[in-house]
Amino acid sequence: MDNYWAEPDRGEANRVFAALADPTRRAVVHRLGAGPGTVSELARDFPIALPSFMKHLRVLETSGLIRTRKTGRVRSCELNRERLALVDDWLAAQRRSWEAHTDRLQAFTEERP
Amino acid sequence: MDNYWAEPDRGEANRVFAALADPTRRAVVHRLGAGPGTVSELARDFPIALPSFMKHLRVLETSGLIRTRKTGRVRSCELNRERLALVDDWLAAQRRSWEAHTDRLQAFTEERP
């Protein structure tokens, strides 16, 4: 288990998973999959106040899942697919460890029938 | 965006993502990838009190990520890989929608060079 708690809250994966835990934020990620958008463009689809929505954007940004950039008075947001891949990687790691386990189990049962 | 907020907190995906948001719970999932274990066996690896740890197990169980079963005084836990696949599915859906978008974009740019 090699002391996982060494990362209290920093830790990339941690922030990414935490960001995806909220349905609003997952919806934003989904929406940004269809291309970039400005803050108010994105906010239109959600039944919450702008400042509340902005908080979600900030969480997404500090998690690295989105990147934003302000031009004039408009802030544009876009998805950062690499960060999403991080989740993929974690999943793959679980799968690998699971497979390794069943492999060992198989080897064992095959050795002594 | 078809009103995502119709699901306040029930909603399978929601609970799965929320469950994975905590590092302790992710570590448990990881550990269970190497095969089932009893509550105290699992708890040994973590620096928190047993009741606190049990809460995590309950969250994991109600999310469907693990299944548990009590035999005598011992409760055994095992990973439910299908639920983990749900995350995979979500990721795949994002990728699909992203690809669809870039495809349309490509088609457009190719049509009018």
Add this chain to the structure above:
DNA sequence: CCAATAGTTATCCATAAAGCTAAGTATTGC
């Protein structure tokens, strides 16, 4: 220039989350 637009900051509030201790309930080994 000035009004509308697009964010941003600052507070505040309610609830949920993660942790703890203490005490309780079954099971099991001797």
Add this chain to the structure above:
DNA sequence: GCAATACTTAGCTTTATGGATAACTATTGG
């Protein structure tokens, strides 16, 4: 049967999260 084992339940505390409002700071478009 009785002590140790293996959880469970109950209650409490602290902090984080998700939401709101009000007021503020740029940028435009006309």
